[in-house]
Amino acid sequence: EDKVVQSPLSLVVHEGDTVTLNCSYEVTNFRSLLWYKQEKKAPTFLFMLTSSGIEKKSGRLSSILDKKELFSILNITATQTGDSAVYLCAVEAYGGATNKLIFGTGTLLAVQP
Amino acid sequence: GAGVSQSPRYKVAKRGQDVALRCDPISGHVSLFWYQQALGQGPEFLTYFQNEAQLDKSGLPSDRFFAERPEGSVSTLKIQRTQQEDSAVYLCASSPWTANTEAFFGQGTRLTVV
Numbered sequence: 001e002d003k004v005v006q007s008p009l010s011l012v013v014h015e016g017d018t019v020t021l022n023c024s025y026e027v028t029n030f031r032s033l034l035w036y037k038q039e040k041k042a043p044t045f046l047f048m049l050t051s052s053g054i055e056k057k058s059g060r061l062s063s064i065l066d067k068k069e070l071f072s073i074l075n076i077t078a079t080q081t082g083d084s085a086v087y088l089c090a091v092e093a094y095g096g097a098t099n100k101l102i103f104g105t106g107t108l109l110a111v112q113p
Numbered sequence: 114g115a116g117v118s119q120s121p122r123y124k125v126a127k128r129g130q131d132v133a134l135r136c137d138p139i140s141g142h143v144s145l146f147w148y149q150q151a152l153g154q155g156p157e158f159l160t161y162f163q164n165e166a167q168l169d170k171s172g173l174p175s176d177r178f179f180a181e182r183p184e185g186s187v188s189t190l191k192i193q194r195t196q197q198e199d200s201a202v203y204l205c206a207s208s209p210w211t212a213n214t215e216a217f218f219g220q221g222t223r224l225t226v227v
Contacts, residue, residue, distance in 0.1 A: 004155070041202055041221035042117075043156070088155055097168030098144065098211065103155030 002027040006089050006104035014112050017079050021107045023089030024071040031099055033065055033072050036088040038106065043088055046074070079111045115139075117219035119205050125225045126195045134190045134222045138207030145188050146216060147180055148204040156204055162188060163211055195226045 004025045013019055025033070032050045036043035047056045049065035049072060056063050060079075065072045076083055086106040092099045118137040126132050138145050144163055148156035149172075159178070161169040164185035173180070177195075182188040192199055202223045208216040 036218075041204070041223070042218045043204070044218070045216075090155070096171070097163070098146075098161045100158050100161075100169075100172075101146075101148075101156075101216075103157070105153065105155050 004104040010108040012110045018077045021074040025091045027091045029094040032092045034090045038086040084111045119219040131193045136188045136205030142207035144208040146206045150202045197226050200226045
């Protein structure tokens, strides 16, 4: 059965800290791995990764994929209170009429002032 | 509209009641997805539309769940005879392509069955 596992489940840090969120997966027909930030309810897209070892970067956020070891990390440097959210990792798998997204349970990040 | 719009934002239903949840995707988006997100869990796929065609409904948990997108734009997810285990946030997402890549999510509808 396909699965995506995120760790830690939750994390509390202080402003300015650097955090690393982990995502491991066992998915057949892997196409890509995506990271989302979920505040309140709507997940918003952060990154899509398809190739191993190529870092994607957006401001203080960066992410990298290891397709051999089947994991990805999301780094956030110099955290701010506005980074507080649930971070979801999802794997897109080929199949059927469309490619499905298989989500992890998320990491709840709380950044304290 | 500017984004994916879902209504209502919150719905409380008595057990056994039927509910209808609406999704207005971004104009022109071909693909529309419904997900169910239980408390403390990640979203789980329910069903997929490409224009008006429902091409995948493998994630619908039972025959009490029904979705339609008759004109290839607005979609409705209907749940008949609601049960407590149906309580969740129902998310809709749309994409201009026939894949999930960079799909845009709505704010969701939080359904509570009492």
